[in-house]
Amino acid sequence: ALVYVVAGAGVLAGSGWWPTAALVAAAGGLALKAIWFDPWLSVGVLLDVGVIVAVACTWPASVY
Template sequence: MLAWYTAVVYAVAGAGVLADAGWWPTAALVAASSGLVLKAVWFDPWLTVGVLLDVGVITAVACSWPASVY
């Protein structure tokens, strides 16, 4: 269930980016955070790339990067 939630929230965040909505960073943070929780609970070495991508999303939103999207 958590995997579906994470995927849906990532899709909503992507739609927010495409629609130039102001709320997409919040959705991206929620999706990345739930993705990290998911990977922490059911960790497998194959998920390391997913962890790096989630951390990258959190870092990008925290640093307001890329500025052209905001």
């Protein structure tokens, strides 16, 4: 969660390193959810995958 906060601060600051922080946060979240999986975490998996897809597709373009 802390790395997501750092990525969000990077977006607000207009820096160029925030996509890397967002990918690290999403990958870390997916790894933790894979290790300690619970059906209640399914929405979190979808959100992490959504972050990875959004960064890979450079969406939304207004923050790049």
